[in-house]
Amino acid sequence: MASHEQDDAIAGYDDHRQPPSQSQDLGYDPNFVPDSVKSFVVHLYRHIREKNVYEIHQMYETSFQTLSERLFKDTPWPSVDAVANYVDNDHVFCLLYREMWYRHLYARLTPTLNQRIDSWDNYCSLFQVVLHGVVNMQLPNQWLWDMVDEFVYQFQSFCQYRAKMKNKTEAEIAILRQYDQAWNVYGVLNFLQALVEKSMIIQILEREKEGLERFTDTDGYDYSGGSNVLKVLGYFSMVGLLRVHCLLGDYHTGLKCLLPIDISQQGVYTSVIGSHITTIYHYGFANLMLRRYVEAIREFNKILLYIYKTKQYHQKSTQYEQILKKNEQMYALLAICLSLCPQSRLVDETVNSQLREKYGEKMIRMQRYDDEAFAMYDELFSYACPKFITPSAPSFEEPLINYNQDAYRLQLKLFLYEVKQQQLLSGVRTFLKVYSTISLAKLASYMEVDEANLRTILMTYKHKTHAVDSDGKIVSNADVNFYVDDDMIHVVESKPPKQYGDYFLRQIVKLEGVINEIDGIKLE
């Protein structure tokens, strides 16, 4: 996750940052290169040439941040032209330097339109170099992930920026017209797709399953002298495609793009915390929108538990705030899923108690399905959803209007529509939980509807709790099960089958450990 992603998500879609400010050129000399920066680029360049991934990672993660914090808190780094001398004018290194340069700029300042376009050009050059296979570097996964993540972020940011037409100056509009290929949605998608295809990553993952190739167990690194850059960029681009499709509201295609990655297992996507969280957040959100609540609950539960257990190790990371933010958003999404599909037995005790602490009260109110409940669904969705975008270019005709909220409003509206269709289901649940059999007539009178109406409610319950999975199979998400026989409802208590298997296996492993320990004891 780029450290600045979604910093203004709560407030809807308004960008609270200052309009392109002058602060970045006040007292900033792009040609002045402090000694510490000189030494930074010289060393980074050397480590890259020597394929010293460990040192590259150190410099990228630590030195770059420290220097940014100390010298470039609110100015950009020195221009690439000023440092090129120290790195033999190396073309690829300069592209990498620029990529970091823009990323730092986006995080700390407000990019101007020209800077946005230049950054796009830089990504084009960088990815083209990678796609043509002329790089032989070995870069840390963290860095490669950040590239894909930042690329998608800047695309999203550009769409939001462009959609706010109202305050655009004539000069800006002229530039937008002239450079209509910059951050064009086809270009963005085709770069990600090209990285996936050129890297052959899908085939690599396939071959790996048959034991013919190694990728996951080396974390994507190449220890036989090759480069990991294209392969790993291709791999992360699948996550990038999932995210772009979610931003467009195309959840089905998004999930399809992720299919080659088996998220039930550890993989290269879990080797970088930002990638792990981004993957699961979008995967869960897409499943929520597809009404596959159980699947969403299961994955949110896993990652929330993981974050809970490991977040202390990320406290010093620049991404810590982002981790916490996504953590909160996923709790909100989990609260939505569990309100629509009350399957708390799928949720770990730790996660559950966190959830109750954060959203317990709201979740009780969401069960009521009155106006206040809808307001809660609205609030949680708006807080936790991705920053949807309108990908098409604006109309440059007068009057210029803002359309940056359109995409978000459509997704929200359709989501709330779904909630409304399910509003009578929680009433059915309440009654079915306390009966083993009940006649339609009796339940109808309790629910204050007529019998014909009750039949439709029962069918709605069945339809909404039975999702179609990715293979087209019907899967039950039902928490309470029942069937109707003529005019009698029979409730089937769904005791979760006790999982003895897991328990026994744990005990076997434990016993083995004890025996080993005993074996190790030397008796006098």
Added chain:
Amino acid sequence: MGGPKQQQQQQQQQVGYAEQLVAVNRYNPDILPDLENHVNEQVSSQTYSLDANLCLLRLYQFEPERMSSQIVARILVKALMAMPAPDFSLCLFLIPERVQMEEQFKTLIVLSHYLETGRFRQFWDEAGKSRHIVEAVPGFEQAIQGYAIHVLSLTYQRVPRSVLAEAINIEGLALDKFLEHQVANSGWIIEKGHGKGQLIVIPKNEFNDPASKRNAADSVPLEQITRIFPILG
């Protein structure tokens, strides 16, 4: 008579062609006309390709000025026919709100709402009023009847004839004939109800008889077993 078979083969080839097109050129605006033709083919040949249709809606989303309302309407009718899959919502997620305000789309959204909430009587009434939209797509009625039967068989073990009749919008002799067919092909049984007309017994499945699934659940996933591999070795 090699006619029908040949035709079928041809259809499959065409479907295959469109799917290949999408697989290779997913983000290429040039395939838009081909995808539009493909929608019409799906309508006339009673086939369906969600991926190709989503791809087309996506291209419309990227270039709204190229959008054809007629094609979008056809895609939406086809998506209704794919229920219980959530295809209709998947399409709506990609169609701008101002387009959804058009009269024909409003009607389709109402129809989808009735299907989503099991209100078949209202659905058939409304569909009857909008014949021009739904009759343009062959197989519409049968597809919705298929969905109705799907929901009924999730819900009922024995369903009153009148409830079935309402859900699939078939009555009298036609219903007798339909039932005859279901008895012969899908294991339905017709029982005499006690004074209130027939009861239809729908074969048990794991959803209208959740108990039938319970026994199957006692297995140990491989990932758990892998933990003791080292010990076994």
